[in-house]
Amino acid sequence: MTEPNKTKKVFFHTLGCKLNFAETSYLGKMLIEKGYEKTKEEKQADIYIINTCSVTDVADHKCRQAVAHLHRQNPDARIIVTGCYAQLKPDEIIKLPGVDLVLGINEKLDIDKYVEEIESGNENHIQHTETQDIKDFYPSRSYDDRTRCFLKVQDGCDYYCTYCTIPYARGKSRSGSIEDIIKETHKAVEEGAKEVVITGVNIGDFGRGHGVKFIDLIKELEKTDGIDRYRISSIEPNLLSDEIIEFVSKSDKFAPHFHIPLQSGSNDVLKLMGRRYKRELFQHKIELIKQMIPNAFIGVDVIVGTRGETPEFFEDSKNFIESLPISQLHVFSYSERAGTKALQIPYIVSADEKKRRSAELHEISERKIKDFYQSHQGQKATVLWENTNKNGYMFGFTENYIRVTTPYDKTLVNTFQAVELGEFSDDKILSLKVKP
Ligand code: SF4
Numbered sequence: 001m002t003e004p005n006k007t008k009k010v011f012f013h014t015l016g017c018k019l020n021f022a023e024t025s026y027l028g029k030m031l032i033e034k035g036y037e038k039t040k041e042e043k044q045a046d047i048y049i050i051n052t053c054s055v056t057d058v059a060d061h062k063c064r065q066a067v068a069h070l071h072r073q074n075p076d077a078r079i080i081v082t083g084c085y086a087q088l089k090p091d092e093i094i095k096l097p098g099v100d101l102v103l104g105i106n107e108k109l110d111i112d113k114y115v116e117e118i119e120s121g122n123e124n125h126i127q128h129t130e131t132q133d134i135k136d137f138y139p140s141r142s143y144d145d146r147t148r149c150f151l152k153v154q155d156g157c158d159y160y161c162t163y164c165t166i167p168y169a170r171g172k173s174r175s176g177s178i179e180d181i182i183k184e185t186h187k188a189v190e191e192g193a194k195e196v197v198i199t200g201v202n203i204g205d206f207g208r209g210h211g212v213k214f215i216d217l218i219k220e221l222e223k224t225d226g227i228d229r230y231r232i233s234s235i236e237p238n239l240l241s242d243e244i245i246e247f248v249s250k251s252d253k254f255a256p257h258f259h260i261p262l263q264s265g266s267n268d269v270l271k272l273m274g275r276r277y278k279r280e281l282f283q284h285k286i287e288l289i290k291q292m293i294p295n296a297f298i299g300v301d302v303i304v305g306t307r308g309e310t311p312e313f314f315e316d317s318k319n320f321i322e323s324l325p326i327s328q329l330h331v332f333s334y335s336e337r338a339g340t341k342a343l344q345i346p347y348i349v350s351a352d353e354k355k356r357r358s359a360e361l362h363e364i365s366e367r368k369i370k371d372f373y374q375s376h377q378g379q380k381a382t383v384l385w386e387n388t389n390k391n392g393y394m395f396g397f398t399e400n401y402i403r404v405t406t407p408y409d410k411t412l413v414n415t416f417q418a419v420e421l422g423e424f425s426d427d428k429i430l431s432l433k434v435k436p
Pocket residue numbers: 157158159160161164165166167201202236
């Protein structure tokens with residue numbers, strides 16, 4: 001029997017969210033175990049794997065661009081496309097010049113088998129499970145500079161917000177067992193992770209089918225030795241229970257950092273979006289966080305220009321957002337997605353108006369984050385240093401997600417350091433200098 005593909009090199013291109021990056025790490029590990037080699041050199045690759053996103057039209061476009069670009073780099077290399085766009089539009093992708101294989105979300109799990117198949121000549125085809133039949137969950141984790149590990153604990157979503165295609169791509173909400181996630185966390189510790197970011201599509205829905213809830217998971221993680229810092233990634237406001245907030249306020253390990261999607265500060269628009277809360281609930285969560293954890297960082301997602309967002313609704317939303325004691329906004333412009341219910345809403349916001357609204361919210365965000373940073377000058381904090389060297393400076397984050405900078409020192413990389421926070425850095429990257 002011949003040695004299978006010992007020297008074949010695989011180049012990964014990942015688009016979209018941290019979950020996709022975590023999954024790409026998992027795929028890479030599978031292929032390395034089968035004797036493939038990962039490469040960062042595009043031209044040297046024998047196989048390109050593109051893990052796609054489909055959250056907006058722009059994401060779809062980036063995938064098509066990546067296919068064209070990589071096909072030019074090495075026209076003889078195989079191209080495999082997987083991820084959300086591949087799950088939603090496999091027929092569109094297989095027609096792109098150079099694409100050998102389109103793998104759906106479920107089929108990603110068996111990437112090693114499919115790579116071997118195309119290696120032996122079975123090319124230009126689609127392997128795809130209908131989204132409603134996707135039931136498997138596989139844990140995965142990724143490294144960002146080997147400092148922070150993104151740990152996938154949940155996948156899929158049952159919410160069907162009217163503007164969102166994710167449930168059509170990722171399928172039903174499902175998650176790993178607490179035991180399996182603890183095992184993954186131990187592996188992350190062995191590989192050197194210092195901070196774990198708990199990730200998923202709708203992480204607050206963790207535990208469905210296992211008889212447990214997200215709070216049970218974080219209580220167990222707190223007891224796991226070896227990880228000093230956890231962050232909870234984006235969590236739906238209606239699933240961020242008061243109990244979770246109280247737990248974080250008392251925890252030694254869970255960072256005082258929340259990322260909560262509001263999407264609109266107008267109750268009328270929230271209703272059109274099919275969101276499962278009113279702004280009053282959101283306000284309660286923010287006030288509770290600030291009351292229990294005054295120094296908490298709160299990042300908030302907002303979408304501007306959704307169908308039905310009249311100028312009055314936008315003003316109402318903007319004023320509500322302005323009034324909240326939050327730290328930063330992540331502003332997204334609404335993008336029309338085929339097959340979503342939002343397309344039935346007749347009122348359309350023009351592209352220019354979306355831009356204008358986005359600029360207004362960005363301006364609010366810049367003010368809020370600057371205020372947040374300034375209010376921390378002179379305070380003590382613990383920084384986890386990362387391995388970036390930008391013009392002789394390194395960066396890290398405090399427990400409450402303030403970016404901190406100091407002259408680069410290799411010995412600090414991937415370590416925690418107690419510091420005193422100083423002034424704003426001159427650099428364009430928003431950060432506070434460590435007081436010498
Ligand atoms: S909660 Fe809504 S916006 Fe978030 S993934 Fe689910 S359907 Fe999409």
